[in-house]
Amino acid sequence: MIRKISAASARWGAPRILGELRKLGIEVAKSTEEKYRLRHPTPPSPTWKAFLRNHVRDFVSIDFLTVPTAGFRVLFVLVVLTHDRRQVNHFNVTENPTAHWTAQQIVEAFPCDSAYLVRDRDAIYGAPFWRHIGSMGVEQVLTAPRSPWQNPYVERLIGSIRRDCLDHVTVLNERHLRRILTRYFDYYHCWRTHLSLDMNCPDPRPVQPHDRGTVVEFPDVGGLHHHYERRAA
Known part of the structure; x- marks a missing residue:
């Protein structure tokens, strides 16, 4: 025994x-x-990637990306990403991000069933941000300085936003950017398949059998992308 x-x-x-x-x-x-008693070698500590994977249902990541406009202004986009299904739970655009503004976005967006918030050490997450997050009972997980690889899910999302959308359009103003991103996230959630989700979408997409009809093409994000559905003739 x-x-x-x-x-x-x-x-x-x-x-x-x-x-x-x-x-x-x-x-x-x-x-x-x-x-x-059997002697075992001391098991190695789990890697950061393994830690994130093991707690995927409990984590939310946030980060900013900057977008220049045709008028040479710089807009800031905050994205809030849930790890489990890679869903963009919330986003917003501003020209003047502050700690109060950022904290309010998290209060409005943070899923009630998540417990950890992964973020970098940007100065934008100041005292008001800490107070709001603390009052919500959410634990913050800070990445190491200059280590974006420690927040891989949201970094991958930002890369996808740029490659799939923003690198191919000219943003006119804040309202225009918000409209573009709204369209892109509709496509991202409902139609864009993800390797990490076993080639499914963040909002699961059913497989359509052959007897559902012929394949029809539909444009998305102003024609930048397309999705395909079977429709009866």
């Missing part, structure tokens, strides 16, 4: 195994436990 327990529970020490044996009505000395 000592070998069986120690094989199944590599992290258990002698006191834990002795306590478990005692609850099973088996009284042995510590020396006996030490004699028969």
Whole structure:
């Protein structure tokens, strides 16, 4: 029994195994436990990527991207991404981001079933931001300085936004950018398949069998992208 327990529970020490044996009505000395317990090499600490993957349902990431306009102004886009289904839970655009504005976006957008907020160390997340997040009972997970790879999900999202959309349009103003992103996120959630989601969409998309009709093409995001559906003739 000592070998069986120690094989199944590599992290258990002698006191834990002795306590478990005692609850099973088996009284042995510590020396006996030490004699028969299997020795395991110390398991390595989980990587940051593994940590994020193991807690994917509990995490939300936030980040800003900057977008220049035709009039040489710079707009800031805040995105709030839930890790589980890669859904953009919220976004907003402003020319003058402040800690108060950012905190208010999180208050309005943060999913009630998430517990951790992953973000970088940008100065925009100042004291008002800390107070708002603290009052919500949300734990902040800060990435290391100059380590965007520690926030991979939202960084990948920002890359997709640029490659799929913003690199191909000229933004006129804040209202125009908000309209473009609204259209893109509609496409992103409902039609864009993701390798990490087993080639499904953030909003799961059913498979359409052959008997549903012929394949019809529909334009999205002003014709930048298309989606395909089967429609009866």
